[in-house]
Amino acid sequence: MRIVVIGASGHIGTFLVPRLVRAGHEVVTVSRGQRRSYVDDPAWQQVRHVVADRDDDTFPDLVAGLGADAVVDLICFTPESASALVGRLRGETGHLLHCGSIWRCGPSVKVPVTEDTGTPPVGEYGIAKDAIARLLKEETAAGGLVTTSLHPGHIVGPGWHPIGPLGNLDPGVWRTLSAGEPLDVPGIGAELMHHVHADDVAQAFQAAVDHRDAAAGEDFSVVAPSALTVRGYARMAASWFGQEADLRPVTWEEFRRGTDAEAAGASWEHLMRSHYFSIDKARTLIGYAPAYEPEDAVLESVRWLIDHGQLEVANPLKA
Structure with missing residues (x-):
C-alpha cells in the first residue's frame, strides 16, 4: 500500500x-x-x-x-x-x-x-x-x-527524556536517585503512570x-503491559545506579514550595490522573503485543541520554 x-x-x-x-x-x-x-x-x-x-x-x-x-x-x-x-x-x-x-x-x-x-x-x-x-x-x-x-x-524511547518518577521532566530527579539522596514525593507515592x-x-x-x-x-x-507507581518507579530507578531510594513523603503544598513551578505542575497533571489502562482490546482485535515493560523502556531512554551526554547523574548505571 x-x-x-x-x-x-x-x-x-x-x-x-x-x-x-x-x-x-x-x-x-x-x-x-x-x-x-x-x-x-x-x-x-x-x-x-x-x-x-x-x-x-x-x-x-x-x-x-x-x-x-x-x-x-x-x-x-x-x-x-x-x-x-x-x-x-x-x-x-x-x-x-x-x-x-x-x-x-x-x-x-x-x-x-x-x-x-x-x-x-x-x-x-x-x-x-x-x-x-x-x-x-x-x-x-x-x-x-x-x-x-x-x-x-x-x-518513551532513545533520544528524549522520559516522564520521570515524579511525573515530570525534571532531570534533577535522576541525579538525586543516582546519588541515593532524599527525594520529596508528594503524597504516599501510590499514584500510577502508564x-x-x-x-x-x-x-x-x-x-x-x-x-x-x-x-x-x-x-x-x-500502553505497556503494566503501569508504575511513583514509589515503585523511583525504587527501580535508584536500583539501576546501585542505590536504594530514600523517599520522603510530603504534602502537595510542601512539594510545590520546594519544586520548580513548571515541574510541580507537570507532576500534578500526571499523578492526579493516576492512569493504568487495559490493552485487552488491542490485543484481541489487532494483535498488539508490546515488547517492553515500562521500566525497560525508561531504562533504555535513560541509558541513551547518559551515553550521549544529555543527562547528569551521580553514579554510573549498573543495570
Whole structure:
C-alpha cells in the first residue's frame, strides 16, 4: 500500500516509518522538515518526503493529492483540524489512523481503564483528544471514512527524556536517585503512570493498518503491559545506579514550595490522573503485543541520554 505518515519525524514516526518500509509499503512522509528522526535507519532512504505546514489551508488538499491507501496522522490536536482532513479524505482514502492520548480520560476511578470506562477528560489537551476520537468514531459509524484512533501512554524511547518518577521532566530527579539522596514525593507515592515504548506504539499503528477491517471505527489504548507507581518507579530507578531510594513523603503544598513551578505542575497533571489502562482490546482485535515493560523502556531512554551526554547523574548505571 501507499501509506502517508503525517508528522513522521517525531517519537512514533521514528519507529513506524522503518517498520512500514520493511513490510513492503510505499511510504510518503509529510512534515515541516525541521528535524530528523530520533534514530537512524537505512529504511528512511526509501521514503519520499513532502514538506508542508499543517496550519496551511491547503494542507488537506495536499494530503488527499498524495493518493494514499492509508493516512497515519500523528500530529492532530484539534477537532477542527481533524474534521478538515476527514472531509477531504472521505471517498478518496481507504483508512485514516489518528494518534490520540490516554489523557482523553480523566482521573482513574477503576483500573485498569478500558476504552469504555474512562472518566470525562480534564484540561484542554485531553478534552480535544477525546473530541477527535469521538468525531472519528461517529464518522465511520455513519458510513463515511474508515478511521481508527490509537491512544498511547507516556511515550518513551532513545533520544528524549522520559516522564520521570515524579511525573515530570525534571532531570534533577535522576541525579538525586543516582546519588541515593532524599527525594520529596508528594503524597504516599501510590499514584500510577502508564508508559509505552515508541516502537510498541509504532507496532500498534502497523497492526491497525494490517487489520483494517478489525480496526475500522475502533479506538485502542496503546500502553505497556503494566503501569508504575511513583514509589515503585523511583525504587527501580535508584536500583539501576546501585542505590536504594530514600523517599520522603510530603504534602502537595510542601512539594510545590520546594519544586520548580513548571515541574510541580507537570507532576500534578500526571499523578492526579493516576492512569493504568487495559490493552485487552488491542490485543484481541489487532494483535498488539508490546515488547517492553515500562521500566525497560525508561531504562533504555535513560541509558541513551547518559551515553550521549544529555543527562547528569551521580553514579554510573549498573543495570
